[in-house]
Amino acid sequence: MPEEAAPAEPRGWRALVLGERTTPRGREADTAVIKAIRGTRDLLPPETAVWNFVEAEVRDLFRAYNFQEIRTPIFEETQLFARSVGEETDIVGKEMYSWEDRTRRDGERAQSLTLRPENTAGVVRAYIEHKLWERGLNKLYYIGPQFRRERPQKGRYRQFYQIGAEVIGPASAGSESAARDAEILELLATLLDRLGIEDWHLQLNSIGCSADRARYNEALQEALAPLAAKMCADCQRRAMRNPLRVFDCKVPEDQPRIETLPRMSQYLDEPCRKHFEQVQEILSAVGVPFALNDRLVRGLDYYTRTAFEFTHGALGAQNAILGGGRYDGLSELLGGPKAPGIGFAIGEDRLVLALNRPAESVQRKPDVYIAPLGPGMNSEAARLARELRCHPIVAELGDESFRLKKSFETATKLGARYILIVGEKEVKSDAFALKNLESGEQVLVPRTELPPRLRS
Numbered sequence: 001m002p003e004e005a006a007p008a009e010p011r012g013w014r015a016l017v018l019g020e021r022t023t024p025r026g027r028e029a030d031t032a033v034i035k036a037i038r039g040t041r042d043l044l045p046p047e048t049a050v051w052n053f054v055e056a057e058v059r060d061l062f063r064a065y066n067f068q069e070i071r072t073p074i075f076e077e078t079q080l081f082a083r084s085v086g087e088e089t090d091i092v093g094k095e096m097y098s099w100e101d102r103t104r105r106d107g108e109r110a111q112s113l114t115l116r117p118e119n120t121a122g123v124v125r126a127y128i129e130h131k132l133w134e135r136g137l138n139k140l141y142y143i144g145p146q147f148r149r150e151r152p153q154k155g156r157y158r159q160f161y162q163i164g165a166e167v168i169g170p171a172s173a174g175s176e177s178a179a180r181d182a183e184i185l186e187l188l189a190t191l192l193d194r195l196g197i198e199d200w201h202l203q204l205n206s207i208g209c210s211a212d213r214a215r216y217n218e219a220l221q222e223a224l225a226p227l228a229a230k231m232c233a234d235c236q237r238r239a240m241r242n243p244l245r246v247f248d249c250k251v252p253e254d255q256p257r258i259e260t261l262p263r264m265s266q267y268l269d270e271p272c273r274k275h276f277e278q279v280q281e282i283l284s285a286v287g288v289p290f291a292l293n294d295r296l297v298r299g300l301d302y303y304t305r306t307a308f309e310f311t312h313g314a315l316g317a318q319n320a321i322l323g324g325g326r327y328d329g330l331s332e333l334l335g336g337p338k339a340p341g342i343g344f345a346i347g348e349d350r351l352v353l354a355l356n357r358p359a360e361s362v363q364r365k366p367d368v369y370i371a372p373l374g375p376g377m378n379s380e381a382a383r384l385a386r387e388l389r390c391h392p393i394v395a396e397l398g399d400e401s402f403r404l405k406k407s408f409e410t411a412t413k414l415g416a417r418y419i420l421i422v423g424e425k426e427v428k429s430d431a432f433a434l435k436n437l438e439s440g441e442q443v444l445v446p447r448t449e450l451p452p453r454l455r456s
């Protein structure tokens, strides 16, 4: 393996990386407290219990729909995102964390790498790299962090988490069917209902195939020609290069002009129109409510045909809880075979916000607090804890240096259901005092009967 060249040490490197500063007494380490980077955050217990609850429910549901997990790297070649998400999108144009990797001694060129801003591109790359078409239809899901340099606010972070899924395969495996779109949308409605999230709204659109898009882009360009000069710089550039992206504009003054532009629904060809009708038909048959929104184009270039977003009332400005759609041409765009696909990504941070569930309601508290009383009892308590945890009982261990009062206080604070006293007398008789901290009832329980008693 060729070794990596040692990086040249740029001026000020130590100061930047180690935080050293020069003082009259020489070089001193900076002892200022280091905080998490803006837009990133620590997820702490007990809140992590809610995240675990959501992820367990999601995995359970994915199993019911026959999805399997895929894990792709957190960083990829920058090109992957530029080619799939699109150079004119906000994500690629403004929000990616990219860097030049070091040049290697073997002369291989430095690569531009990027922290993934989304996961669909990585999944399709993996589909091509591992010839996943040989498996027929792939139903894949992922849970993990994504990175975008956005202005942080509630519900919008620079490191955020997505729960996503992709259904991709050769057309012969049914990947193009409207039944796949409807199944994905029904899965999402079921998930939100199952988590107890009310007040969600599904907005649905079809943005057609590439031929429709070409005709629509032409119409947009024509309509934008007399308007663009009065619009923002992004719109002016997009009007020339990728007119569909004009719909991503957030500048309030541009909105009345954007409102006058032609609508995608007028440019769908017959097969795309039929496909979209079928999606709607199945959704109505399974009872998933939706609203049509022909201004919904999604902020990524790879979409074709069905595009959708679920919004939620309680999320304020960042009200898109999830988004997705079809990307029938993406595999070919990345050098692979034709592989129609559809997928979605839920913003997990936003899902947890919308869930608004107290951690206490999903957190498993200790079943028992084991209190060793007196010197030499730590080993015996550890032995008992090991036995009980196999059953599986959630056990917390105290320390022999604690007095009985402190053990009771700690057990109560932790919310344990029982406290188990491990003293010399108990060890000798192999029976232990077990107190129910709710009812106050205390009984002497032989060692072998502890597991069933604690589980009951």
Ligand code: HAM
Residues within 6 Å of the ligand: 117, 118, 119, 120, 148, 150, 155, 156, 157, 158, 160, 161, 162, 164, 165, 166, 299, 300, 320, 321, 322, 323, 324, 325, 326, 342, 343, 344, 345, 346, 347, 348, 349, 350
């Ligand atoms: P997206 O609409 O860019 O789509 O992101 C999906 C979801 O991720 C959004 O609806 C939102 O809930 C969440 N999200 C996006 N940016 C942030 C942020 N900065 N902070 C917190 N949450 C955020 C995609 O990523 C596509 N890959 C979805 C897809 C999969 N399409 C087909 N397959």
